[in-house]
Amino acid sequence: MYKVVASINDVGIVKVPLIVEDGAFQLDVDAVIAAATGDSAVKVIWLCSPGNPTGTILREADVRRVLDSGFSGVVVVDEAYVDFVRAERGESYARLVAEYPGLFVMQTMSKSFGLAGIRLGVGIGGREIVSYLNRAKAPYSVSSLTLDVAKDALSDEGIQKMRSVVTSLQAQRDEFLIPQLRLLPSVGAILGGNDGNFVLCRFVDGNGNASNEIAKRVYTEMAQNRGLVVRYRGSDYGCEGCLRVTVGTADENKLVIDTMRSVLSQAK
Incomplete structure (x- = not known):
C-alpha cells in the first residue's frame, strides 16, 4: 500500500529487500542506512513490525541501529499486527518514542480489535511530529460515530x-x-x-x-x-x-x- 499511495502522490520510493534468515525476514540494516543516508531526497523510512506477509517482528537492535544512524528524516514503524506477538518475542516500539524524536509508530483498530469498518488508526509520536501532522490533516477527519465506537473498544471491558x-x-x-x-x-x-x-x-x-x-x-x-x-x-x-x-x-x-x-x- 505504501507504494500505491506514493505513486498516487507522485512520490519516489527506494526499495530495500529484507534478509531471509532461517525462514524469517529481518532488516538488511546496512542497506537501509546506506539507502537513507546516501540520498538527501529520502525523507521517511518505513518499517513494518510485524510485516505482512512476513509475519515477523523486527529485532530491537536493528530498529535502534536505524534510529541511531544519523538519518535526519522520520522513521515510521507500522505495527498493525503487533498485538498478536507473543510477549517473549517482542513488544511495541511505541515505548521508544520518548527516546527518539524522529520515531513515529502507527497502530490500528482493524486487526486485534476487529474494527476494520470504522477505519481508525493510531499514531504515536513526539510533540513536534504530532504537531506537524495535526497541521496537515483534514479538519474533522475522524467522525464522532467512529470515536464513540473506539472509546467503547478502549474501555477496560473492551x-x-x-x-x-x-x-x-x-x-x-x-x-x-x-x-x-x-x-x-x-x-x-x-x-x-x-x-x-x-x-x-x-x-x-x-x-x-x-x-x-x-x-x-x-x-x-x-x-x-x-x-x-x-x-x-x-x-x-x-x-x-x-x-x-x-x-x-x-x-x-x-x-x-x-x-x-x-x-x-x-x-x-
Whole structure:
C-alpha cells in the first residue's frame, strides 16, 4: 500500500529487500542506512513490525541501529499486527518514542480489535511530529460515530475482550494451524516469524523446489469452487510458492485445513 499511495502522490520510493534468515525476514540494516543516508531526497523510512506477509517482528537492535544512524528524516514503524506477538518475542516500539524524536509508530483498530469498518488508526509520536501532522490533516477527519465506537473498544471491558480474542488466535495459530499445515502434502515450510494473525506457508514440488504453480492452483480452487479465500503471495520477494492463511476460529481453521488437504489430494 505504501507504494500505491506514493505513486498516487507522485512520490519516489527506494526499495530495500529484507534478509531471509532461517525462514524469517529481518532488516538488511546496512542497506537501509546506506539507502537513507546516501540520498538527501529520502525523507521517511518505513518499517513494518510485524510485516505482512512476513509475519515477523523486527529485532530491537536493528530498529535502534536505524534510529541511531544519523538519518535526519522520520522513521515510521507500522505495527498493525503487533498485538498478536507473543510477549517473549517482542513488544511495541511505541515505548521508544520518548527516546527518539524522529520515531513515529502507527497502530490500528482493524486487526486485534476487529474494527476494520470504522477505519481508525493510531499514531504515536513526539510533540513536534504530532504537531506537524495535526497541521496537515483534514479538519474533522475522524467522525464522532467512529470515536464513540473506539472509546467503547478502549474501555477496560473492551481491552479485556480484545486480549481474550488475541490469546485464542495465538493458540489456534501456534497449536493447531501451523502444525496442521506442516502435515499437508506439498507444504515444504512455514515461513516468517508467525507474529501476526496469519501464517505464511510454502508449497513445493516433487523436487522440494518452491512452486508457484501448486500455490496458485490451491488458491484458485479454494476461492472459485470451495468458497474459501486465502492469499496468494508467490509474487512477493522471498515468498515463492507461498500462500498466506489467516488465523480464524477453531472451526474455521479446521475447515481450511480439510479443504486444502482435499484440494491437494485431488491434484495428485
